[in-house]
Amino acid sequence: MSSALNTSDALTEGAAQAAPAQLGYRQLIARRVFWLVAATATLAVLVVADILIGPAFLAGGDVLQALFLPSQASSMVRVIVHDIRLPMTLMAILVGISLGTAGVHMQTILGNPLASPYTLGFSAAAGFGAALAILTGITLPFAPWLTIPLAAFVMCAAAAALVFAFANIRGMSPEIMVLAGIATLFMFQSAQSMVQYLASPEVLQSIVFWLFGSLLKASWNNVPIVAACFVFASLIVLPNLWQLTALRLGDVRAASIGVDVKSLRIKLFAVVALLTASGVAFVGTIGFVGLVAPHIARMLVGEDQRILLPMSALTGAITMTGASVLSKLVSPGGVIPIGIVTALIGVPFLFFLILRGQRRHW
Amino acid sequence: MSLQTKHLSVSYGTAPIIRDFSEPFKTGQVTALIGCNGAGKSTLFKAMAGLSPMKGHLLFAEHLLTAAEQRQHIAYMPQDTDATSSLTVLEVVLLGRLGKLGMRLPTSLVGEATTALQTFGLATLENRTLNEISGGQRQLVYLAQALFRTPKVLLLDEPTAALDLRHQLLVLDRVRTYARDSGACVAIALHDLTLAAQFSDRLIGLKDGLVVAAGTASDVLTQQNLQAMYGIKADISRGPSGKIQVTPLHAV
Numbered sequence: 001m002s003s004a005l006n007t008s009d010a011l012t013e014g015a016a017q018a019a020p021a022q023l024g025y026r027q028l029i030a031r032r033v034f035w036l037v038a039a040t041a042t043l044a045v046l047v048v049a050d051i052l053i054g055p056a057f058l059a060g061g062d063v064l065q066a067l068f069l070p071s072q073a074s075s076m077v078r079v080i081v082h083d084i085r086l087p088m089t090l091m092a093i094l095v096g097i098s099l100g101t102a103g104v105h106m107q108t109i110l111g112n113p114l115a116s117p118y119t120l121g122f123s124a125a126a127g128f129g130a131a132l133a134i135l136t137g138i139t140l141p142f143a144p145w146l147t148i149p150l151a152a153f154v155m156c157a158a159a160a161a162l163v164f165a166f167a168n169i170r171g172m173s174p175e176i177m178v179l180a181g182i183a184t185l186f187m188f189q190s191a192q193s194m195v196q197y198l199a200s201p202e203v204l205q206s207i208v209f210w211l212f213g214s215l216l217k218a219s220w221n222n223v224p225i226v227a228a229c230f231v232f233a234s235l236i237v238l239p240n241l242w243q244l245t246a247l248r249l250g251d252v253r254a255a256s257i258g259v260d261v262k263s264l265r266i267k268l269f270a271v272v273a274l275l276t277a278s279g280v281a282f283v284g285t286i287g288f289v290g291l292v293a294p295h296i297a298r299m300l301v302g303e304d305q306r307i308l309l310p311m312s313a314l315t316g317a318i319t320m321t322g323a324s325v326l327s328k329l330v331s332p333g334g335v336i337p338i339g340i341v342t343a344l345i346g347v348p349f350l351f352f353l354i355l356r357g358q359r360r361h362w
Numbered sequence: 363m364s365l366q367t368k369h370l371s372v373s374y375g376t377a378p379i380i381r382d383f384s385e386p387f388k389t390g391q392v393t394a395l396i397g398c399n400g401a402g403k404s405t406l407f408k409a410m411a412g413l414s415p416m417k418g419h420l421l422f423a424e425h426l427l428t429a430a431e432q433r434q435h436i437a438y439m440p441q442d443t444d445a446t447s448s449l450t451v452l453e454v455v456l457l458g459r460l461g462k463l464g465m466r467l468p469t470s471l472v473g474e475a476t477t478a479l480q481t482f483g484l485a486t487l488e489n490r491t492l493n494e495i496s497g498g499q500r501q502l503v504y505l506a507q508a509l510f511r512t513p514k515v516l517l518l519d520e521p522t523a524a525l526d527l528r529h530q531l532l533v534l535d536r537v538r539t540y541a542r543d544s545g546a547c548v549a550i551a552l553h554d555l556t557l558a559a560q561f562s563d564r565l566i567g568l569k570d571g572l573v574v575a576a577g578t579a580s581d582v583l584t585q586q587n588l589q590a591m592y593g594i595k596a597d598i599s600r601g602p603s604g605k606i607q608v609t610p611l612h613a614v
Binding site for chain 2: 024025028241242243245246248249250252253255256257258259298302303304306
């Protein structure tokens with residue numbers, strides 16, 4: 001009896017630390033919220049810079065006047081700011097948050113740090129769809145501007161359906177999903193190469209330019225579509241944030257605390273397909289953001305999806321807008337396709353965090 | 363009142379793992395599940411927790427449990443302590459009450475989770491990630507999570523496997539206290555037969571998915587049963603407290 005009492009006493013040691021412990025958790029949350037605020041501020045600065053900078057070399061005052069007092073701005077400046085720069089900046093933000101969240105969902109549901117919409121073949125499928133549309137020259141009669149994005153969107157959805165069909169046979173296990181995704185990646189890359197091989201030099205140039213990924217395709221027609229897809233996807237995901245957090249404990253532990261792992265994985269897989277398809281359909285293949293934005297976000301704010309998800313979205317948006325600014329600065333008077341420079345923005349920061357970090361994040 | 367399994371069977375493909383398992387798990391008591399590797403202990407727990415398909419029925423207080431009720435009322439703690447997650451220790455414990463977590467966490471809930479950690483002497487680790495603590499500490503964290511859930515049925519799969527001797531005693535004592543104080547049914551899969559005898563009210567011995575023996579420690583821990591279950595000869599005696607002690611001697 002006395003030994004039992006002794007062990008109970010030993011187990012309750014540290015009871016006096018209750019107050020400091022709660023304070024510690026609040027401090028942790030405060031630190032994570034600080035990173036969210038800092039990321040939002042960084043994005044705001046980059047958004048302003050992205051709108052101010054461009055190949056037309058407009059004066060800052062003229063740009064601001066066109067933004068806030070459009071009736072007093074010249075029509076040329078108004079058109080450049082409102083119809084070219086603003087849609088491009090908004091598209092950079094939307095594609096960034098779409099790919100950033102798609103990436104974090106993919107890594108969470110597959111429990112794999114290398115998972116991303118790109119590595120699982122979704123982007124390659126979109127590229128194949130676009131290349132096929134460019135090669136055949138088919139256009140939609142009611143909306144020619146929608147032809148290539150729709151082809152990319154449909155192929156991306158087809159890739160997701162293919163991966164899903166194979167994985168579902170084996171109970172949607174992460175290992176099978178990753179293997180099926182990699183097989184899909186190689187299949188669509190091969191199909192993409194075939195289309196390029198068959199294309200004439202002029203058509204090939206158009207295909208390659210699409211595959212680079214460029215914000216020049218942004219317009220007031222397509223920005224609302226990407227925004228609507230993101231809002232719809234968010235409405236599906238938001239009620240499941242804690243379930244997603246629990247999934248990082250592994251399937252069995254998540255299931256043991258009440259998560260319906262299979263249905264959650266299916267739901268999120270569909271969300272990833274939607275976000276990726278809408279993200280790349282209008283701007284082309286952006287391969288880096290969906291992989292690295294979640295890692296940067298995780299290093300800064302941890303695994304709590306209430307904070308990780310917005311942080312990954314912000315990190316994706318920062319990477320895209322930062323790349324947009326850089327693409328204009330590198331080549332004054334021109335704009336380098338953004339897909340070429342996204343990695344140049346994110347990789348140095350990721351290396352810095354890896355070298356500086358004391359913790360293992362995966 | 364008890365949790366009662368009725369003709370519970372589990373198969374992987376055509377291979378039977380658990381065969382016609384019908385045993386009671388009484389409230390307020392600790393039941394130890396013993397048997398050699400591959401006897402079916404983990405499979406049985408997973409099936410009871412609704413995590414793998416099974417045939418047969420599970421009744422709690424004479425009420426047939428649905429799959430959803432299984433997941434709601436039965437907490438299962440798997441035996442592995444591997445972790446590739448950078449969730450913090452406190453977050454892991456909070457996840458024990460998944461259904462109560464929203465965008466904002468009540469201070470009282472965080473306080474309760476902190477207290478659950480203090481119960482296992484883990485308060486100083488609350489903001490450390492799972493990656494940063496030892497396997498034994500992770501086992502304690504998962505146990506704190508399971509108890510934080512305050513389940514009606516608690517199934518622990520080798521909860522002391524990664525723990526030192528002191529913590530084995532601390533954990534088993536805490537689990538027994540939880541069963542008695544809360545009136546929960548607690549079942550523990552254990553390899554240490556002396557600890558099983560010391561901390562459980564009832565033992566069930568398994569071999570190849572079949573029940574070899576069930577009852578008190580003196581009923582189950584006999585030379586004949588140990589040879590049937592483990593293929594060993596052992597010295598079975600009573601310690602100073604009157605509890606049975608088992609010292610394995612050699613394989614047969």
